[in-house]
Amino acid sequence: MADDTRLSCGRSIDDVWSHVGGAPDEHERGCPYCLEARARLLRLSDATTDLRTAEAADPALQPEPDFTASVMSLVRAEVRRGQALPLDVDEDPGLTISEQAVVSLVWAAADAVPGVRARRCRVRLVDRDPGSTGPTDVDVDLALAVAPGTPLQATTEQLRTRVAALVDAEAGLRVRRVDLVVEDVL
Structure with a gap:
């Protein structure tokens, strides 16, 4: 059975996520699927940073313990979905x-x-x-x-x-x- 965390190019979304803060590798620079995934993951990273800043200022905004895992499941599903x-x-x-x-x-x-x-x-x-x-x-x-x-x-x-x-x-x-x-x- 196919691995449901792979992008259409065959690369794992987790591989893209693991170094999203750094420069894209050679494959990612030429792959539309990885480039789109990186762009979405970077937006997620920026949004997460903004949320963490807001949480630090207001303890009432602290997420539930499984919040991050739930968000990442949704992100992985959305990035892989394609057109x-x-x-x-x-x-x-x-x-x-x-x-x-x-x-x-x-x-x-x-x-x-x-x-x-x-x-x-x-x-x-x-x-x-x-x-x-x-x-x-x-x-x-x-x-x-x-x-x-x-x-x-x-x-x-x-x-x-x-x-x-x-x-x-x-x-x-x-x-x-x-x-x-x-x-x-x-």
Whole structure:
């Protein structure tokens, strides 16, 4: 099962948080997911500093003991969520699913294929014509690692089929294309 604390690039939100006060590393400087997470975490850090200053001035503002853990759970969920992808516009035009929820489905589909481990994943909304109806189309970019001796042609076909089927069945999105990059060996 996919780690639900990973950003769409595969990096853990905790890794980004652990050095948010310092300079971003090379990956973070070029990664839109990490840059967005850093920006949100920096805003959180600033807000936390302001709250702590106010708390010091007024003891009645002291938080409950589990307040910080609750806030961090919400922050992690929000940062990972990514863009909102519209679902079937015929059924409910306002209904959306988060990019991270779809990424989790892709990771689950990939991890179910023997000899494959998902790495970075990105789900992109396919442009729609104004007034178009029906399920939303998405493209999936997935980097993965494969075990030595894994037959790539058959495995990638199986993976593409599983990703499309699972995303359609669980999220109601139509996967137009699954682009795979084998970037590592298990």
